């Protein structure tokens with residue numbers, strides 16, 4: 001098939017490799033003129049690691065990551081709400097704390113090594129069915145047609161807009177300011193192995209994630225409408241506000257040189273696919289289901305999508321069967337993470353301050369009562385507290 005993929009992010013690059021290896025003629029279209037490795041650290045769950053492993057990319061990624069196998073949540077008053085290790089669930093694979101840029105470099109290199117066609121500086125504005133395939137639209141006119149067009153173009157996806165399948169597209173009031181600092185040398189502050197979060201009410205939190213071999217990402221919860229004010233007040237004012245939440249990582253605050261803004265969206269689609277005669281369109285990753293990063297799950301869900309789509313195309317001879325099979329395969333898994341993150345958002349990042357009290361009262365009890373469910377959810381493959389999603393073609397059902 002002639003496959004067009006819009007977006008050279010995590011899902012676009014990975015899908016391009018999987019479909020190229022399956023013998024399809026793949027072209028990737030990316031808006032950035034010069035795509036670069038940028039962005040904060042991410043927590044990469046076991047599920048996403050398994051997909052990268054199939055492409056032989058997990059070992060190179062491990063070499064530039066650190067295992068994260070503990071989650072600690074405290075309050076600003078010093079109370080420990082949760083301190084949970086992955087050993088609570090026998091056999092659980094630790095997450096990786098990795099620089100988003102390192103993941104991009106590895107995936108981008110895999111695309112280049114395969115000789116996959118990548119057209120950069122192409123801002124796709126939409127897509128529509130024509131008698132010769134799905135046409136890709138840009139401000140300068142159509143850019144050719146494809147048998148299958150995949151929107152891997154992130155939370156504001158123009159491909160999704162053209163498919164007319166969006167049922168929810170909502171910007172959260174809260175987002176985060178983030179930065180990456182060095183945590184190396186004799187005076188390192190041991191962010192090793194633990195995702196640390198400290199909460200004050202429901203509006204302030206500081207997160208610290210081991211990132212790469214020697215770094216740490218810091219996330220500061222802030223209302224989108226107040227980000228500019230925090231940035232204008234300057235780093236020293238921010239350090240003063242953040243210090244009571246930084247616990248043992250307070251010395252890292254002095255290493256912060258800049259804070260960068262990130263917004264969160266909640267996107268739901270009726271179906272991530274459209275079939276038009278012999279041709280079709282599909283959505284993967286954030287274009288199909290952007291969500292708040294409370295569970296650090298977006299990258300793994302994106303990788304699960306592309307694995308699942310590639311598997312559906314390999315096991316069905318017609319697009320009219322393969323695309324609905326992909327949509328069915330992904331539904332339950334996505335629903336669980338969409339609902340869980342949506343429920344967590346007001347408890348961790350909102351103006352609903354009274355929610356902090358039941359949260360702080362119940363969190364230690366929940367961590368003691370259902371540690372396996374919590375760690376299972378953090379591994380990325382749950383469909384309910386009791387069931388998990390097998391990667392099609394890889395895991396026994």
Ligand SMILES: Cc1cc2nc3c(=O)[nH]c(=O)nc-3n(C[C@H](O)[C@H](O)[C@H](O)COP(=O)(O)OP(=O)(O)OC[C@H]3O[C@@H](n4cnc5c(N)ncnc54)[C@H](O)[C@@H]3O)c2cc1C
Nearest residue numbers: 007009010011031042043124153154285286293296298299
């Ligand atoms: C602050 C923050 C922290 C996060 N932390 C984590 C974490 O710890 N763990 C985790 O798993 N996930 C995390 N996520 C979520 C994760 O970043 C996303 O789920 C993931 O990047 C989705 O990948 P994607 O390929 O679908 O989209 P993207 O990575 O957004 O890639 C989309 C690509 O499409 C291109 N594009 C967009 N529009 C067009 C267009 N019109 N034409 C052509 N190209 C276009 C973009 O330039 C980009 O290259 C976090 C997100 C945020 C905001």
